[in-house]
Amino acid sequence: MELWYTEKQTPHVGITCKISRTLHTEQTPYQHLAMIDTEQFGRMLVLDGMVMTTVQDEFVYHEMISHVALNTHPNPEQVLVIGGGDGGAIREVVKHASVKKATLVEIDARVIETSKEYLPEISSALSGNPRVEVVVDDGIAHVKKTRGVYDVILVDSTEPIGPAEGLFALDFYRDIFAALKDDGIMVAQTESPFFNADLIRRVYKDMRRVFPITKLYLAAVPTYPSGLWSFTMGSKRWDPEQVEEEKIPALGTKYYSADIHKAVFKLPRFVRDLLE
Amino acid sequence: MELWYTEKQTPHVGITCKISRTLHTEQTPYQHLAMIDTEQFGRMLVLDGMVMTTVQDEFVYHEMISHVALNTHPNPEQVLVIGGGDGGAIREVVKHASVKKATLVEIDARVIETSKEYLPEISSALSGNPRVEVVVDDGIAHVKKTRGVYDVILVDSTEPIGPAEGLFALDFYRDIFAALKDDGIMVAQTESPFFNADLIRRVYKDMRRVFPITKLYLAAVPTYPSGLWSFTMGSKRWDPEQVEEEKIPALGTKYYSADIHKAVFKLPRFVRDLLE
Incomplete structure (x- = not known):
């Protein structure tokens, strides 16, 4: 059978x-x-x-939600991941030597526990890493009570229905802005440009109301709808396209590289058009 | 139901x-x-x-198999499309004012006829365009009897099983080389880097034995396996990464642009690695 x-x-x-x-x-x-x-x-x-x-294709998403922001910020020390209970984003975050503390705030403890049990390659940084703190809490509440603490915040959420709905809202981006330091950066996963154009347009517009620099970039994830995935970055000061490629360290990645860091902001025309 | x-x-x-x-x-x-x-x-x-x-996602593939080569060549006049009986690649080819003749050589007349009947948006250039010639013939035989005629040859084939098997062979690339003018360029669709790594590696190696410049590039096609698709270019003289972006004309495209022309050659590390 x-x-x-x-x-x-x-x-x-x-x-x-x-x-x-x-x-x-x-x-x-x-x-x-x-x-x-x-x-x-x-x-x-x-x-x-x-x-x-x-296990086979997680490297794309986890590298791409993390390294673009972490290499755009000149010295990321305090990093928050909201959602991401499988631990993949945190695993990539702690590859950066500058990071002193990486905090995971995941609402569902069972995601963390089952990932530790069944996905050891992905969740490896969630156990026994002194730089990693795992908090079981609502990401929205956590961000609301935090002011000027983080250099980078990554929103590694599920789709914008069910528990993650509030993670795609203007108020949430405002709270993230406040939880970041003066030159902080956020990145959120923002679905497929082929299937979720309206969502991408709305999130981009909302983030642009909050952050002086807002940019969208893309990566190819075979198991996600359409295979093409978007990430939206909001930045207070640093422009991801102005990073000096020579300063980007080798991090044992399989998708991300200094080349890719720049290339992913060059958007297919239909994607560029939907942001205008 | x-x-x-x-x-x-x-x-x-x-x-x-x-x-x-x-x-x-x-x-x-x-x-x-x-x-x-x-x-x-x-x-x-x-x-x-x-x-x-x-109809919804054809623009990606048809633009990307055509415009990268046609804008790399400084003056493409004679263009051959092998396969591509739906007419989508030819439709993009004739957007270039320099093209005097675009020849389609498709082995299966029924693909052409049913595309004309059911896919008018895609097949539009196959009827009534004085610059387009449609030939029902075996692409391998057609190329074998041709010497120094074409500026650009596009291999718009099906998967490398069944009728298209010979379109993924070293001998075929040698025949294409001979059928091109002294500064000609070929592009072949070469499947998914996630699912067809061995094929990509073999084709790239074979083309590099034939062409002085061989480069692979990528585009996101939702209905193709994994959603990430590769194209391999063989060029006698012109380097696609050296094209001056200002010289790339606007062609009413939805995916391709001058930006994208350059960015698609920046490969994810796992793709770069499989070419080495």
Whole structure:
């Protein structure tokens, strides 16, 4: 018997993956969580029926949500990751020697615990790293009570429905602005330009009301809807396109590089058009 | 009743699309051909169970297989498209004022005829354009009998199984080299770096044995396996990365631009690594 997992990525298109084994499923207080083993992508974390990460292609998303901001900031010491309970973004953050403390604020403890159990390659930085602090809390509440603390904040959220809805709102970007230091930078994952044009347009417009520098960049993630993913950066001072490439360190990455840092801001015309 | 079309893109992963209507199916002398109407991507041409093109996302592939080479060559006049019976590449080729003749050599007349009938937006240049010649013939045979004729040759093939197998071979690249003028350029579609690393590596190596300049570039095509697609360029003289951006004309494109022309050669590290 062949088992296939199918995610409807929109009401009209989906990805389907052959499963070798279902490792774990549960209803957490926040969402349905499944850990499955797929033939193509290895182990896969699925929340509310949406692929969050897989062992095979996670490097793209986790490198690209982290290193662009961390190499744009000249000296990132205090870094906050909101969401991202699988630990992949934090793993990339602590590759930067300048980082003194990387804080993960994830609302769902079960995401953290099951990732530690089933995704050791991805969650490795969540245990036993003295520079990493893991907090189980609402990211919105955490940011609201914080002022001028962080150099970089990464919003590694699920889709903008269910628990993550408030992470795509103007008020949240204002709170992030206040939680950042005077030259801080934020990056949020902002879905697919092929399937989520309206969301991208709205988030970009909202962030531009808050941050002096707002830029969108792209990366190719096979297991995400359409395969093309966007990230939106809000920056108080530093322009990611002005970084000197020679200053970008080698970090053992598989997708990101000094070249890619610059190239990802050159947007296909239809993406550039939807920001105007 | 909901109907979904599912393509197994590898033995372990697939794309599935909701169908509003099946417009046409047939077994041609070369392959199984289906024209279906999908909710997400509009009309879709499927050959041997693989998505070839859709009305919604065809612009990416057709612009990117054409304009990079046509803007790298300083004066492309004679252009050959091998395969590409849907007409999308030819439609982009004739946007260039310098092009005096664009020849399409497609082995399967039924692809041309059904594209004219069901995909008018894509096939528009195949009828009534005095600069376009449509030839129903084997691309390999056509190239073999041609010497020093073309400025640009585009290999717009299906996957390297079935009728297109010979379009991914060293001998074919040698014949293309001979069919090009002294400063000619070829581009071939070369599959996904996530799923077809071995093919990309082999084609790149083979082309490098034939052409002094060989470069790979990428574009995001949602309906193709993994969503990330590669093109390999072989050039006798002109380097696509040395083109002056100011000289690149506006061509009414939705993906390609002068910016994108340069950026697509900046490869993710894992892609760069597989070429070394």
